[in-house]
Amino acid sequence: MRLRLVPQETNFDFFKYARATFGASVVAVIASLAIWLLVGLNFGIDFLGGTTIRTDSTVQVDVADYRAALEPLGLGDVVISEVFDPNFADDQHVVTVRIQAQEGAEAVTPEIIAAIEAALQASVDPAMTFPSVESVGPKVSGELIQTAILAVLASLGAILVYIWLRFEWQFSVGAVAALIHDVILTIGVFSLFQIRFDLATIAALLTIVGYSINDTVVIFDRLRENLIKYKQTALRDVMNLSANETLSRTLMTSGTTLIALIALLVLGGDVIRGFVFAIAWGVIVGTYSSIYVAKNVVLMIGVKRDWSKPSDGGAGGPGGTQFANIDA
Numbered sequence: 001m002r003l004r005l006v007p008q009e010t011n012f013d014f015f016k017y018a019r020a021t022f023g024a025s026v027v028a029v030i031a032s033l034a035i036w037l038l039v040g041l042n043f044g045i046d047f048l049g050g051t052t053i054r055t056d057s058t059v060q061v062d063v064a065d066y067r068a069a070l071e072p073l074g075l076g077d078v079v080i081s082e083v084f085d086p087n088f089a090d091d092q093h094v095v096t097v098r099i100q101a102q103e104g105a106e107a108v109t110p111e112i113i114a115a116i117e118a119a120l121q122a123s124v125d126p127a128m129t130f131p132s133v134e135s136v137g138p139k140v141s142g143e144l145i146q147t148a149i150l151a152v153l154a155s156l157g158a159i160l161v162y163i164w165l166r167f168e169w170q171f172s173v174g175a176v177a178a179l180i181h182d183v184i185l186t187i188g189v190f191s192l193f194q195i196r197f198d199l200a201t202i203a204a205l206l207t208i209v210g211y212s213i214n215d216t217v218v219i220f221d222r223l224r225e226n227l228i229k230y231k232q233t234a235l236r237d238v239m240n241l242s243a244n245e246t247l248s249r250t251l252m253t254s255g256t257t258l259i260a261l262i263a264l265l266v267l268g269g270d271v272i273r274g275f276v277f278a279i280a281w282g283v284i285v286g287t288y289s290s291i292y293v294a295k296n297v298v299l300m301i302g303v304k305r306d307w308s309k310p311s312d313g314g315a316g317g318p319g320g321t322q323f324a325n326i327d328a
Helices: 018-039 063-073 109-123 140-168 169-192 199-229 237-268 270-301
Strands: 050-057 078-083 092-102 127-135
Touching: 018 063, 018 270, 050 109, 063 078, 063 092, 063 109, 092 109, 140 169, 140 199, 169 199, 169 270, 199 237, 199 270, 237 270
Parallel strands: none
Antiparallel strands: 050 092, 050 127, 078 092
16 A cells, blocks of 8 residues: 555645745744844854864763863853753763864864863763864864855856756746755754854755755756647646646655654764754755745746747736747
8 A cells, every 4th residue: 555645646836935935934934034134043163263172071060060160261152052862871961162262273283182181070970081183273163154155155156057958947036046945044043043053054055956956856857848739728727737736746855864863863962963953954945935935936837838929928928828848
């Protein structure tokens, strides 16, 4: 017996509430940008420069004790966070101590790191261990920010050209609009909940771009087939038909991917939690945008369906009833 999340044949009108869904997307994008500008992102050491020391102890964590131990060292702003993980033993307590790069120094020096470790062992737990110490200089972090922005922009540009060559330019505009929607909403969530934003998050954003465009291309592929097959059907109805025909595949793929991501989110540990959360969120908004953003943009722009007539909005314009051989 085959498992189906939706009936074999559906006839949903995905444009019935087009103004509400598209309006909600626009509001969400504006809100995400506003939160990003007003609140900012909780950049990790990768982008700020500095040092992260991970401690492992059997003593119950009291952040005040950690802060009191480090205060005499005069390190400036120090962020102390307890790490929770279901894989930890009952008496295992892990903390990350983030120290921003000191003024005039490329990174926290080995002498300061040794002093920090000694202070914590003296004041908190003599048996405390330090499984990892990560340092990034300010110069390197600035280059990483620039490279990360270029990587995301380059991926969007490449997809714009790819969709343009594979389909028509209207499809590429719709696809890239959906991808920008996904990326901005993900950044907005990270800013709202102050989730650590580091290089792993950039990798997650690029993964989201790839996953979302895959969903969109599946629908566009079916739309292209149906545009040739149903030459007398209105563009809006052909789009609805295409989305309904691919709905089962879309939900099955997204659902199974989410199951795996939720398992990783719960059991994967603190190191990959931000990365997995970004991808899980991206799968949800990517599936939504494939259906409710990309198609809406293409419908608003219109697809020229009779290339033998001028594009003047008349019978031979985007709303015509003949179709160009867009497979050519």
